[in-house]
């Protein structure tokens with residue numbers, strides 16, 4: 001069945017595909033701040049860039065909570081979201097987020113002012129904080145993907161590729177941040193890593209489209225929405241061309257150029273933001289039942 | 299222990315929406331909020347065109363994804379299998395809404411309470427009294443009229459249906475009306491491939 005023949009019932013009383021609209025743009029922005037900030041923090045930690053660590057922590061501790069609370073129906077009760085780490089990825093992630101912000105800021109403060117209090121940069125305490133904050137940053141980089149892929153309701157989200165996408169975008173944006181923030185002399189090897197990550201992102205998108213096309217009716221419908229409707233120009237133009245191809249060409253042709261690194265980073269960020277919003281917009285629920293004898297799942 | 303469930307007889311449903319109104323009344327549902335909907339589907343072309351009605355409701359899934367993802371424990375299952383939402387614990391994160399394959403969850407926005415059932419902003423004493431049970435911002439859904447089930451009554455939609463298209467009872471009791479109907483008329487759950495084990499079945 002072609003996409004134009006499918007019934008999208010929206011909020012009407014017709015039977016058909018229904019768009020996921022429960023997680024809206026404010027949730028997408030919360031996801032963006034978390035993955036961007038955690039990625040920049042994680043890579044900066046590896047590259048020993050104090051500025052990068054601070055930028056990452058500020059992004060995670062401001063934008064993420066702000067947009068998450070904006071999405072919440074009863075923000076004053078939000079603390080309750082941490083109560084069920086035994087079963088909910090939202091709980092696990094929020095605990096990870098709190099722990100990342102806590103250990104991360106302690107580590108940064110220790111690095112900046114520790115010497116004054118007799119705490120050396122290579123002391124065991126700071127080493128512990130470094131490992132802990134890196135581990136929690138990894139949780140923040142992935143958990144939103146797991147929260148999406150956890151249930152079978154929305155076919156295109158119900159895939160192991162979704163958490164992988166979170167991790168890959170987070171890492172590549174972290175590297176892009178390091179390429180912007182660090183002097184060229186300190187970024188040896190990062191350009192090659194970035195090219196590999198961008199290749200990984202391209203492969204990830206192919207896998208998501210392929211898996212969705214051959215997956216459940218809902219997943220296939222989402223892929224059709226992405227490729228055959230007005231969303232397609234955003235997908236090809238922003239997510240693929242601007243977000244992956246342009247940065248790959250810049251990184252390959254002019255690896256040490258500071259201005260081009262900024263342009264490349266901004267291009268990746270726009271591709272990432274577009275993808276985050278699109279993946280929410282193309283999520284659909286399947287018709288729960290069809291009495292139509294001519295109805296076919298595909 | 300009972301395992302409460304429902305059967306929809308698709309041959310009997312005439313799409314009159316009496317169940318929808320009864321539900322809104324029983325549960326004091328504000329403007330724009332429905333716990334049950336009767337969907338319609340058209341197919342074929344004239345002169346062989348047809349229209350069928352498909353009632354929908356929370357399926358009180360045994361393996362309820364909405365409960366699994368709820369970060370606060372607000373969504374829980376009673377001993378009799380009815381999946382509930384504790385209004386006092388819900389934070390309105392909508393995780394359950396994206397996890398429910400049947401799109402059966404609704405957020406009670408503050409706006410929903412402003413218009414009034416007559417759409418002009420006049421809130422009747424009936425509405426004023428009923429709205430008190432909800433906290434704006436929380437996510438809600440059908441609970442099989444648990445307040446009625448607790449005193450031995452059927453849900454409001456079931457008693458209102460003029461064609462007996464909704465049959466409610468204990469699925470663990472082999473002699474109950476829904477159990478017999480599922481057995482004799484090969485009841486099928488909605489979207490079984492989602493592995494949620496619904497306790498609502500359709501027969502035709």
Ligand code: SF4
Pocket residue numbers: 355356357358359362363364365381397398399400401402403439494
């Ligand atoms: S139908 Fe949806 S809301 Fe109801 S129990 Fe199943 S998953 Fe939860």
Ligand code: SF4
Pocket residue numbers: 364367368369370371372373383387388389390391392393394395436437
């Ligand atoms: S909206 Fe309420 S019931 Fe739903 S998952 Fe969040 S806290 Fe639980």
